[in-house]
Amino acid sequence: MRDVTRRGLALSLILSGVAGYVDAIGFIDTGGFFVSFMSGNSTQVGVDVLERGLVSSLLPLTLVVAFVAGVAAGAIIGGNGIRRAWAVAASASAVALSAGLAVVAPTGPARFWMLAFAMGALNTLYLADGRARVAITYATGTLVSLGLAIAALVTGRSGSAWQRPLLLWGSLASGAVVGAAAHRLGSGAALLIAAIVLAVAAVGVATRFPGRRERSSG
Template sequence: MKDVDRGALAISAALAGVAGYVDAIGFLDTGGLFVSFMSGNSTQAAVEVFGPGAAVALASAGIIAAFVFGVAVGGVAATLLARPRAWIVGGATVAVALVAVLAFGGETTLWRVALLAAGMGALNTLFLADGRARVAITYSTGTLVSLGLALAAAATGGSRRAWRRPLLLWSSLVGGAVVGAVAHRGGSPFALSLAAVVLAIATVILAVRPSTPERRPAAER
């Protein structure tokens, strides 16, 4: 994460907030499943697979598959497209906006939740290096591991400021979830529409940013 500039970090924090926000809405709509936090869905699927909640296990597995599909699509975009970050966030914007529109029509369905999961999965491909995500936008466990290691480094003579970035991303995710839970009281269509607006703004910002930071030669990473 240390090679991500301040502008990119600010965008990452904003998108982490959106991921937490959308995750809270998905959690409340489904009664306990996630669209950003796949560790939770994995555990849910595992404990229900041979129990009375086999349908829940299947739903969890479907959401996980959609999330992985979103990551794969984002990875392809990052490899093949010019200004891939704008395209990736733009795709997530379309996914969230579409679900918001469809939510006006009735109850939550699994494929709508899966569409949200795919959009959130794609966000994790914004900052890639050597085929790996440099910034954990939607998964808090990796961010907390980075935070713990940064604290360890500070305690043993290393950087005394490296802990700030993972703490910012984790706080953004949690804060977004809190706001999402509050916004959900006004209904999913309204809450998801707000998320789509924020993603659209992020898309425009990424589209007009200088293109140099988008892709960096291996020698510079």
């Protein structure tokens, strides 16, 4: 992540904030499941299978499937340069669709699948060597980077490496606070705001983000 330019970092912070925002809305509406934090859903699947039966585990399980599908789709349609904008645009479209479903089919799981798909696609913005190098929508990888950077600070190897992962985590957490507040407007309206922000970000990637020059390291 230290190789990402300031413009790339700003974009990452915006998208991470949106991810926290959307995840908070999904968490509230599903009653405790996540649309971007798949580790939590995976644990919930295991617990529900044992405690409540297979049927109760279907929603968190299908959220994991939708997230993976979003990653795959983002990797296929995305890439370097302007093609990165397509992955962000796909995320915006999926969130917008979920906003519509929140109005016409608020109890259906499809709108949560759309959100998980969108969050998965966002993680393909920075790809290198066949893997996502910046954790846009989940905190675990970012916190690992933060811990390693703190170790580097303590041992004198780097005095500033901790700043970027801390900013990324802070953006995700702050986005969750804003998302929880926006949920009071109603899920449809709150998600529409997220879709608009993602659409603007996609335009920014297409017109100004120098994708070929961006590199990142976890």
